[in-house]
Amino acid sequence: MLAVSPLRNTRNDENKGKMESFSIISSEEFPDFAEGNLLESIDFDDLFIGIDEGDMLPDLEMDPEILADLPTSRCDVEESMNTSVEKTDEDSSQRKEEEEEEDKISGSGSGSSSSKGEEIFSKREEPNAVDKTPSKYAVKGRKSSAAQAKNNNQGKRKTKKVDWTPELHRRFVQAVEQLGVDKAVPSRILELMGIDCLTRHNIASHLQKYRSHRKHLLAREAEAANWTQRRQMYGGAATPVGGGKRDISPWLAPTMGFPPMSPMHHHHFRPLHVWGHPTLDQSLVHLWTKHPAHTTSQPPQPPQSTWGPPPANPSFWHHHHQRVSNGLTPGTPCFPQPIAPTRFRAAPVPGIPPHHHGTGGQSGPHPLIDFHPSKESIDAAIGDVLTKPWLPLPLGLKPPSTDSVLGELQRQGVPKIPPSCA
């Protein structure tokens, strides 16, 4: 997301103002970027309502004539625009170094676009007599131009509104990639696409949007790659551990205390079957069965190949890295969460692997180390069931017939359930 913190440019208030307006536009322009599959999920028409009305491309606040005739200069302005916005994105990583750079860029950017900005602001001022601040201008300007667009649909539109279907867009992307993204010129793209009903201007505006999207994508991919690297580090650590099963257990114990049964977990684990690391699966299965029971005659023991260390699957981590990083401490990313729900299907599996069940009235001496499941985890599990009755049964045991239960209860003196008073 291009959510820019306004605190960044303390040196240049002017720039700050401009930056804010740009960033606000940008963040409003690209609301869908939080999700994956940007290009597919984004309906280009919706994103730029009212902007594709022909002459105005207010998001970059550029003179459309320049846009039409001078692709290189447009690119430059665009580049500087995008880099200035981008730099704010990378803020967290290299603040100090880039501060100078981006001051320069934003200085030049705002310098070059300030005049245009004023132009556009003045243009917008007309429909919008109300707002004073530039940022509001930016926002309202868009909206008013949207309103204008709808009004002036018949009048001002010189280029026909294009419906960018996925197919069309795909061809567009093909053409662009053929030419090279940076070199792709609308006229050439038009040639390559060979579609009659597209004008050069349609392509030009679409190209502009596409380029912005790409920048976003790349930024996010870079971030995802970072995560992937880190996961790979842990993944590398995990595989040798797979061999030493016993060594795993104390390591896992604290994290296996209780699996976080968050609502996300169900889709979190569906992709796992794709990755199944066979050896590790088996070792994990053995790990689990070893501790509670040393026999293989475990009740419902499905050969679950759904466990596996999440390998470096960039898209996966891209989507879920936040969740993973929240739930895990470094060093334990590979096992706990993927195991959690499937673990239940593997029959009585303890919450804590070294489960020395000394209490419960079956053996006399109270163990010195109490491996009994903690009250909190039990409470959490129970609470979970109570609040989410729709959840599937963890073990999926065959339910008894209601009648027999009720009958039995009546014999015990419980007339009806649920009881009116517990």
Next chain:
Amino acid sequence: MGDSSTSYIHMVQHLIEKCLIFNMTKEECMEALSKHANIKPVITSTVWNELEKENKEFFEAYAQSQSKQDRMSEEETSRMIQKMISDSSSKDPDE
């Protein structure tokens, strides 16, 4: 009326299954459900029994695993006790 009973029983079953995952005994389960979910122990026990009837194999294996754990824990426990004794006896001279 029948439906609410069924869903209630279903809920109790769900809770019991959770306890099974924690490797709890029937008594522990009754206690936990009573404490945390306000379910009368007699109800828990009845549902447990019924479940056992329907899923004999499972519960047999479950019981086996439980007993094995106990044996292990006893060993572990006695070892720990011995260790404690030896530790404390080594400490004694200081006191």
